Amino acid sequence: MEILRIEKLNAGVGDNIIIRDINLKLFTRESILLLGPNASGKSTLLNSIAGNPRIKIFNGSIFYNNEDITSLDPVKRNEKGISIMIQNPPRLRGVKTRKLFDKICSRHIKSIVEREKEINEISKALQIQHLLDRDYGHGFSGGELKRAELATLIFSRPRLALIDEPDSGVDIDSIIIMATVIKDHLMNNIDGMILVTHTGGIVKYIETSRSYVIYNGRIIYEGETSYVLSKIFSEGFRSLLESR
Amino acid sequence: MSKKSVLEEIREKALKGLDKSSPYGVDVDIEKIFAQPSESSVDYEKKLMSLGIDLKQRGSGTYLQLDNIIKQYSSMYPGVEVLSIEDAVENRWDEIKDFYWRLIDPSTDKYVAYTALRGRGGFYIRAKRGTKTLLPVQACMIMSGGAQLLHNIIVVEEDAELMVLSGCLAALERLSLHVGVSEIYLMPRSKLYFIMIHSWTQVNHVRPRTTVLVGDEAEYIDYYINISDVSTLQTFPKIIVRGDDAKVSSYNIILGSGSSKYDVGTNVVLDGEGSSAQIISRIVVKDSSEVINRLRAEAHKRSSKAYLECNGLLLSENSRIYTIPELDAHHPDTDLYHEASIGRLRDEEIEYLLMKGISYRDAVSMLIRGFIDVSIKIPNQKINEYINKVLDLFASKSSV
Ligand SMILES: Nc1ncnc2c1ncn2[C@@H]1O[C@H](COP(=O)(O)OP(=O)(O)OP(=O)(O)O)[C@@H](O)[C@H]1O
Numbered sequence: 001m002e003i004l005r006i007e008k009l010n011a012g013v014g015d016n017i018i019i020r021d022i023n024l025k026l027f028t029r030e031s032i033l034l035l036g037p038n039a040s041g042k043s044t045l046l047n048s049i050a051g052n053p054r055i056k057i058f059n060g061s062i063f064y065n066n067e068d069i070t071s072l073d074p075v076k077r078n079e080k081g082i083s084i085m086i087q088n089p090p091r092l093r094g095v096k097t098r099k100l101f102d103k104i105c106s107r108h109i110k111s112i113v114e115r116e117k118e119i120n121e122i123s124k125a126l127q128i129q130h131l132l133d134r135d136y137g138h139g140f141s142g143g144e145l146k147r148a149e150l151a152t153l154i155f156s157r158p159r160l161a162l163i164d165e166p167d168s169g170v171d172i173d174s175i176i177i178m179a180t181v182i183k184d185h186l187m188n189n190i191d192g193m194i195l196v197t198h199t200g201g202i203v204k205y206i207e208t209s210r211s212y213v214i215y216n217g218r219i220i221y222e223g224e225t226s227y228v229l230s231k232i233f234s235e236g237f238r239s240l241l242e243s244r
Numbered sequence: 245m246s247k248k249s250v251l252e253e254i255r256e257k258a259l260k261g262l263d264k265s266s267p268y269g270v271d272v273d274i275e276k277i278f279a280q281p282s283e284s285s286v287d288y289e290k291k292l293m294s295l296g297i298d299l300k301q302r303g304s305g306t307y308l309q310l311d312n313i314i315k316q317y318s319s320m321y322p323g324v325e326v327l328s329i330e331d332a333v334e335n336r337w338d339e340i341k342d343f344y345w346r347l348i349d350p351s352t353d354k355y356v357a358y359t360a361l362r363g364r365g366g367f368y369i370r371a372k373r374g375t376k377t378l379l380p381v382q383a384c385m386i387m388s389g390g391a392q393l394l395h396n397i398i399v400v401e402e403d404a405e406l407m408v409l410s411g412c413l414a415a416l417e418r419l420s421l422h423v424g425v426s427e428i429y430l431m432p433r434s435k436l437y438f439i440m441i442h443s444w445t446q447v448n449h450v451r452p453r454t455t456v457l458v459g460d461e462a463e464y465i466d467y468y469i470n471i472s473d474v475s476t477l478q479t480f481p482k483i484i485v486r487g488d489d490a491k492v493s494s495y496n497i498i499l500g501s502g503s504s505k506y507d508v509g510t511n512v513v514l515d516g517e518g519s520s521a522q523i524i525s526r527i528v529v530k531d532s533s534e535v536i537n538r539l540r541a542e543a544h545k546r547s548s549k550a551y552l553e554c555n556g557l558l559l560s561e562n563s564r565i566y567t568i569p570e571l572d573a574h575h576p577d578t579d580l581y582h583e584a585s586i587g588r589l590r591d592e593e594i595e596y597l598l599m600k601g602i603s604y605r606d607a608v609s610m611l612i613r614g615f616i617d618v619s620i621k622i623p624n625q626k627i628n629e630y631i632n633k634v635l636d637l638f639a640s641k642s643s644v
Pocket residue numbers: 013018036037038039040041042043044045054087198
């Protein structure tokens with residue numbers, strides 16, 4: 001069964017098409033990697049799936065559990081189980097981290113006490129308890145921001161998790177913390193995951209079967225993760241372009 | 245001077261002010277409003293509850309007035325006195341005479357003059373020397389129609405600490421005018437928290453007239469939240485810091501909705517060495533409302549500090565915020581500055597919250613709630629919770 005199917009997707013911002021003719025499939029209980037150089041369109045693709053209103057769909061379709069969600073609003077997509085960990089979340093002035101977490105949790109957990117328990121548990125696991133009473137994103141270090149953003153993903157209890165560069169600019173300890181939380185609190189409950197990474201830092205801890213490589217807005221390669229990674233790390237993205 | 249001649253003098257002065265318009269704000273025809281009917285059987289308790297004010301809750305005192313009827317007043321804490329202004333003038337003249345019309349000239353403008361001549365009610369609250377309580381005096385002024393012209397006096401004696409929670413609201417949507425002339429005195433080393441929550445309707449005119457005198461090492465903190473439509477509201481309270489090493493903090497949080505016209509601000513005069521003031525305002529406007537915000541600091545003595553901050557948020561195309569910060573330094577050793585910004589909610593933040601599964605309305609409400617959060621802590625947990633609730637209400641009202 002496919003959980004996600006993208007057909008000939010052209011999407012961008014304003015009048016600019018950023019990603020072109022994207023075809024992608026994700027099978028149930030599958031985790032895949034999305035790789036590509038800077039500015040190749042990885043975040044744009046994840047945001048198109050999450051329904052970011054900023055992204056304009058020019059052409060093509062996105063099917064989630066065989067339902068066409070191409071023009072569904074982001075809130076409904078989230079309700080259906082699609083959730084994204086944003087690469088660069090905005091800072092929210094005056095919005096306490098705890099309050100944001102609580103609001104996200106409130107969709108699944110009605111009891112305040114239970115929500116508090118969940119927030120404390122995940123925050124502890126991600127070592128972000130000290131951020132709970134600060135404005136979300138304000139003065140967070142790079143690693144703290146990634147861990148807090150991962151928490152928002154966990155709290156929304158996704159079926160399809162879209163994770164954008166959890167390991168960029170993050171030390172090895174943080175990567176292990178995040179990988180552990182992804183394994184313990186996410187993997188068992190999801191139908192699928194798309195993980196974007198540059199460094200491959202997280203790949204050591206989270207298994208993915210296949211990888212897609214995006215280059216200049218187009219998918220140039222799809223293959224088994226271990227092969228793709230070894231090829232990229234030894235010869236660079238270009239090698240895949242040439243080997244097509 | 246005898247009491248009689250003092251009262252006569254006040255009258256004489258007031259007569260001179262009857263035709264004086266205020267330099268700011270829309271001019272209101274007071275006589276016309278006097279002719280409006282009021283409703284004495286209105287259920288105000290529920291309305292007060294909707295503002296979170298529970299009259300049954302224990303405080304250090306209460307004062308309750310409906311239109312021109314003084315419903316009740318009492319003090320419930322030793323050293324805190326709550327009277328009506330008439331009662332105080334009648335029975336406590338020696339105590340009140342040094343504070344009665346001493347900070348505000350009865351001829352200031354016609355609103356003040358009418359209050360001096362035809363006003364009814366208003367409170368006299370006094371905390372005796374050394375009395376410290378953070379249980380608030382709850383003062384509630386309710387209008388159902390017509391003119392409600394009040395004269396209030398608060399005196400916080402040396403080393404005393406007092407909290408006044410004042411809720412003013414219109415119980416019915418009827419043409420009315422609310423004027424509160426407030427003279428507030430902080431003696432040396434005293435502290436006053438003055439929290440005002442106002443809720444009007446689109447046919448109310450509101451003209452508070454406030455002057456505060458702050459003595460040596462005293463601290464004045466006020467917190468004003470307005471969460472409703474109003475026809476017009478104009479106020480420019482003056483805080484005179486006469487003492488050395490005194491502190492002023494003033495927070496104003498205003499929601500302009502409907503076709504409300506606000507002209508509000510704070511004017512602080514630092515006339516004591518080492519005194520400081522912080523004036524913070526957050527203004528949210530929607531529909532076709534307009535808010536003018538005047539922030540002014542004037543410094544005369546060594547080591548005075550003032551910080552003015554106005555942040556505005558426009559939620560609609562027909563609304564307007566006009567902020568006028570003014571700094572006036574008369575001494576080289578002063579440190580005055582201001583910061584102002586006006587804008588709208590950032591799309592990126594809304595989009596982010598939508599992707600987190602938060603509805604558009606809740607997202608906007610959450611961001612507005614963040615915007616108006618000035619994070620001041622009042623050393624009374626109940627009051628903090630209460631203010632938080634009012635601010636939540638503010639945010640949900642602005643996001644509709
Ligand atoms: N809001 C936007 N407005 C204009 N251009 C945009 C916008 N968002 C993305 N782009 C452009 O689209 C291209 C792809 O960006 P995207 O963020 O998808 O790349 P990426 O593969 O995620 O890169 P990185 O590895 O650096 O995160 C870039 O050239 C970027 O500048």
